[in-house]
Amino acid sequence: MPKSITQDKLADWLNRISQKYQLWASQEREGISLLSPYQPEAGFTLERIPQLSAKGVLFPQSECMLKYCYKKDPDNPEQTDLSLEGVEPHLKTVIWGIPPCDVAGINFFKHVFTGSGYHDPYFKARHSECLIVALACQQPETTCFCTAVGGSPVESPGADLLLTRIDHEYVVEAITPKGAELIDEDLFGMPEEKILKVVEQAKKSACKSLEAPFKLESLPVTADKMLKVFESPHWKEATRACISCGICTFICPTCYCFNMADEAQGMCGERLRCWDACMFPGYTLEASGHNPRLAKFQRYRNRLSHKFSYLITNNQVLGCTGCGRCIKECPAGIDMRRIIAHLLKEV
């Protein structure tokens, strides 16, 4: 049975969670909403979609992968020993109040980082000890299109709890037993029957408010169609304004490319993993000077083809959650919805 919590008790709930877990919640900062480590004095907001996706909690923008140290043998200065130690993060985490499109992004990461092939130990360790509290998105923004890519604004598979706001009350549905443990508190009550009916109504109207900018067929058909439009002149036309800034990859809940860099301090140091972006010209640059994707239209084509074709073929998953951030934040006004819709009409 769902439970409910009134708005004035949310802060108490968050404070209690933060005593047991590292808690991430959205904070309002200079007019934007940012998912941040929770600090009671900074408060929280549930008003709009956070500007950055939740991927950074489980796949930080920069993280230590290993530590190394060279040691000289004082009796034999010619001899140097190297110690190498992998670092695995272990931290009980709760990500609180994120929209279903960001939960879909975390589900996507499970496919690429812990699905077929090698498992990524850093993501795996973080994800295995993470609880996700989703918030149903009742007023999707004009850039939202989750329903066009198989998502829902108001249901959230992969989350542990789902909150739905009705006036000053939040109805809380436990999706997993771990989630149920988070609401085993005296702060919660039982929602009235009529409230549950209102929740159903609210969910239906949220779904109806979303328009689909394009219509995808099955995933394999979509993958095939996107391959067929590889040579379309539209890639070049549509990306003429692109400035290769990479913001679309930075804020995207599914972009997972990374680079590795060493930071030395004397004889010891760390290897860091940092987000990278396939929109940067140096991304594919080889040591020889050869660059397979030198032109920006090639890089943009690779990004969308990866999300709508290659990932389907290789990992049976679509690489877009319909959050719309890349449309909202693009300084050149590039709207991938229009590009996909245009390309799908060509085949």
Added chain:
Amino acid sequence: MRPEQLHPQSIYTPKPACIVKTQALTANERLFRLQFVDGSPLGHQPGQFVEVSVLGVGEAPLTITSSPRQPDYFELCVRRVGNVTNALHELSEGAVLGIRGPLGRGFPLAEFQRQNLLIIAGGIGIIPLRPVIEHVLSERDKFKDITILYGVKHPDERLFRDDIACWEGREDVDFRLTVDRPMEGWAGHVGVVTTFFPKLNIDPLNTVAIIVGPPIMYKFVLLGLSHKGFADQKVFMSFERRMKCGVGKCGHCQINGVLTCRQGPTFSYAEIKDLREAIG
């Protein structure tokens, strides 16, 4: 502040290896002989690569250039071109590096048995082909005719000159060397590697071609082989993309939907022919 737990088996954690011998082969290429500090063998296949760490500088993918027949050590031949390779060139015997691997898919040498082999190397493309040549020569009776074509820009750029002398001296190998620009007194062949093709007497139905070289060489050699009547599945090559993580996660080496580091770096031409970003 952040609790950490050591995880030695991470796919991203290298294993220390010691440089036991290093030798300059040309002005820009050096050969490094390495041994794992714990004494374990690398256990690779010809065509596979390793990620080499000069800790504090970074990590770079390098193809193994020694034969798996020597389990006591493995060799890398390194052109100085970027941060990591320049730092490598500064290291001498006794220095310790980090190694991850072997990674990727080697050449399917077992499938090549009872066939003629046409091995074509351009420039430093000889590096991944050297273990292939050593392997087929050590099991010479399992293969039919072996032809090796090796093209370099200038005679000074020839790598593995001791090996070349050995290959040239063998009766059971047709080894041919060519240079683009000869130096004074050069008596050998001059021209790009495809200039050997017109006089090459080859039976395309019973021959496997293994080619490694720069993108421009692939373009012309593939065209030449197709004119000779080679089927796409009889031509094998190695792709050097920017294989950063080496384990199929980071995205840098992706050619269309193919991850070079895991599905390659060796491919048959049939496998990559339809990948539109493979040969530019």
